[in-house]
Amino acid sequence: MLNHKTLFIDGRWQTPSGRGIAEVINPATEEVCGSVPLGDELDVENAVASARRAFASWSRTPSSVRAGYIRALADQLRNRADEMAAVITTELGMPVQWCRSVQVDGPITGLEQYVELAHLMDEVREVGNSLVIREAVGVCAFINPWNYPLHQLIGKLAPALAAGCTVVVKPSQETPLHAFLLAQMIEDIGLPAGVFNLVSGPGSKVGEALAKHPDVDMVSFTGSTGAGVRVAQAAAPSVKRVCLELGGKSPLLIAEDADLAAAVRYGVQDVMINSGQTCTALTRMLLPASRYAEAVELALAETLSLRMGDPLDPQSFLGPMCSAGQKRTVLDYIKVGQQEGARLLCGGDTPTTFERGFYVSPTLFADVDNRMRIAQEEIFGPVLCLIPYADEAQAIQIANDSPFGLSSGVWAGSAERALQLGRQLRAGQCFLNGAAFNYQAPFGGYKQSGNGREWGEEGLNEFVEVKAIQV
Numbered sequence: 244m245l246n247h248k249t250l251f252i253d254g255r256w257q258t259p260s261g262r263g264i265a266e267v268i269n270p271a272t273e274e275v276c277g278s279v280p281l282g283d284e285l286d287v288e289n290a291v292a293s294a295r296r297a298f299a300s301w302s303r304t305p306s307s308v309r310a311g312y313i314r315a316l317a318d319q320l321r322n323r324a325d326e327m328a329a330v331i332t333t334e335l336g337m338p339v340q341w342c343r344s345v346q347v348d349g350p351i352t353g354l355e356q357y358v359e360l361a362h363l364m365d366e367v368r369e370v371g372n373s374l375v376i377r378e379a380v381g382v383c384a385f386i387n388p389w390n391y392p393l394h395q396l397i398g399k400l401a402p403a404l405a406a407g408c409t410v411v412v413k414p415s416q417e418t419p420l421h422a423f424l425l426a427q428m429i430e431d432i433g434l435p436a437g438v439f440n441l442v443s444g445p446g447s448k449v450g451e452a453l454a455k456h457p458d459v460d461m462v463s464f465t466g467s468t469g470a471g472v473r474v475a476q477a478a479a480p481s482v483k484r485v486c487l488e489l490g491g492k493s494p495l496l497i498a499e500d501a502d503l504a505a506a507v508r509y510g511v512q513d514v515m516i517n518s519g520q521t522c523t524a525l526t527r528m529l530l531p532a533s534r535y536a537e538a539v540e541l542a543l544a545e546t547l548s549l550r551m552g553d554p555l556d557p558q559s560f561l562g563p564m565c566s567a568g569q570k571r572t573v574l575d576y577i578k579v580g581q582q583e584g585a586r587l588l589c590g591g592d593t594p595t596t597f598e599r600g601f602y603v604s605p606t607l608f609a610d611v612d613n614r615m616r617i618a619q620e621e622i623f624g625p626v627l628c629l630i631p632y633a634d635e636a637q638a639i640q641i642a643n644d645s646p647f648g649l650s651s652g653v654w655a656g657s658a659e660r661a662l663q664l665g666r667q668l669r670a671g672q673c674f675l676n677g678a679a680f681n682y683q684a685p686f687g688g689y690k691q692s693g694n695g696r697e698w699g700e701e702g703l704n705e706f707v708e709v710k711a712i713q714v
Contacts, residue, residue: 245277245330250286250443251426253293254436260285261444265416270336270563271554271600277334279419282444287411287452290440294382294409295458297437302379302407304435310361312434313404317354319428324348327424331393334418336601337517338552338559345516350397353682353698360703361405374712379407380484381460383706384453386446386474387422388465389415389565390520390623395465395488396422398686398697404438406706411440411459413450417566419443446470454478461486461706465522467621468647468691486695486705488522488687490621491649494642495525496664498635500656503534507541509654509677511627515549515605518561519625520569522692523650523672527611527618527628529638535631539609542629543588546605551594561625563601570601573624577606580617580626586610590625613641621647635664643669648689650674671696 248264249256261283269276301309320327328343337346368375385399392415403410414422426441442449454462454477461484464474468489478485495513497506510528519526530538552559564570570593577591590606603624611618611628618628632638642651651670655661658676665673671688674680685701687693695705 244275245420245423247277247279247423250280250282250290251423251430251439251441252286252290253440254430254434257289259283260289261448265419265443267334267418267420268566269333270565273599273601277420279423279443282442282449284448284452286442286444287449287456290411290442291382291453291456291458293437293440294411297435298379298382298409301409301435301438304407306361306364306405309404309407310358312432313354313361313401314358315432316428317351317358319432320347320351320354323424323428324351327393327421330420330424331418332554334420335389335392335565336554336562338554338556338562340557340559341516342554346391346393349680349682350394353394354397354401356683356699357401357405357703360402360700363700363703364406364707370711372714374714376710376712377406378708378710380706380708381408382458383408383410384456384459384462385410385412386450386453386462386464386466387412387414389417390517390522392418392421393425396425398702399463400439402697402703403706405703408461408706409438411442411453413442413444413446413453416443416445450474451477455480457481459483463695463705464488471693484705487693488695488697489649489691489693490647491522491524491688491692492527492619492621492645492647493523493525493650493652493670494527494529494645494668495652495654496529496638496642496668497531497538498653498655498660498664499531499533500660501654502656503538504541505677506654507538508545510652511542511545512549513652514627515546515561515625518564518603519573520565520623525650525652526622526626527613527630527642529630529632529641532631532633539588539629542607542627546589546607546627549605551602551605561605564603564624565601567601569623570603573603573622573626576617576620576622576624577626580608580611580615583615583617585615585617585628613644619645639664639667646691649692650688
């Protein structure tokens with residue numbers, strides 16, 4: 244049981260002003276696995292003031308010193324990676340088969356690149372009679388999601404530290420425990436007081452207070468598109484910078500000349516990892532009509548082969564939904580899909596094999612029309628829509644017919660063919676023939692999937708002001 248009673252503000256653990264605690268529920272057992280304090284607006288005020296005081300010194304700290312702290316934090320995470328993975332499995336429900344590699348090792352890789360990228364802050368570019376330099380944007384507020392909690396936190400924190408920013412972090416109430424463990428590591432490496440501050444609590448209080456605070460220079464939010472709109476509205480009066488990583492309804496375009504078995508297997512697994520709770524999940528599988536019947540059978544066989552079970556069982560491919568609320572949302576969408584006339588191939592229910600836990604069976608819908616709600620709205624669960632297309636032009640039209648543009652995928656008979664198709668998809672990422680995620684590449688979306696980028700040099704640029712000095 245991980246029970247936390249204090250918040251990390253100004254380099255030390257402090258009793259919060261806010262009253263009460265929030266219990267954290269293990270989604271596999273429905274039992275309380277920990278608790279965190281409920282911070283309030285005064286706690287936000289204290290944290291922002293601490294970050295503001297620390298900013299002048301931290302932003303002038305040599306980049307090599309900042310890089311040293313980033314390296315030290317990466318070392319801490321590597322040394323305690325199993326502990327961090329266990330915490331995330333407990334609070335999120337992602338099976339141990341995936342949790343260490345996806346939820347912890349990946350973010351460490353992303354963190355380590357900023358050891359080198361920090362030195363970009365020292366570059367001076369001469370343009371005519373001007374010197375163009377980079378400076379840290381200031382105090383940053385991070386409002387984080389529950390589905391890839393450490394991944395998204397490090398994706399904001401690493402470039403912010405490299406740039407010389409100070410931060411206030413608000414973790415999701417569903418999965419806050421990892422952030423308290425990270426704060427312990429930050430305390431252990433001796434990061435200067437006020438550079439990193441942690442305030443847990445409800446979005447309606449802590450999140451809104453951070454977004455509208457006049458001394459916060461930037462807010463970075465990851466979550467639903469609706470919540471992102473509210474964050475942007477709260478931030479607008481103070482004209483602070485806003486970086487939003489929001490929803491997705493991403494297509495996987497499988498070409499007629501593709502290795503159909505490999506492509507379908509990849510597409511099914513991509514959606515079902517983390518029980519579909521992935522913003523980049525390729526939840527619309529676009530299939531050539533000439534091979535549609537074969538693809539449907541392949542998708543059904545692959546889905547039925549995936550084992551759903553206890554997250555602590557190394558054989559489990561899928562675990563539960565993160566919360567009871569998310570389980571209800573997914574089941575409601577499955578009902579909508581049936582009402583809209585999509586053909587339910589499998590799943591669509593709560594498995595009878597589990598007495599407790601927020602489980603939803605892996606679900607396949609065939610004969611989906613792209614105008615259906617299940618094809619246009621983010622479900623955020625283990626639900627895959629199979630959509631036939633007549634020709635390449637229609638496939639591209641269907642792929643781009645979405646309010647979102649976070650990710651996409653193409654599987655074709657050759658890399659050249661896949662690239663030709665991928666260039667026509669309106670999304671911030673495109674995975675060709677099963678390519679891996681790259682932490683050195685920019686990550687972010689088009690359209691209602693948000694603005695700004697995370698990871699790589701572009702991720703650093705989000706935390707930078709550019710100044711021209713005329714000489």
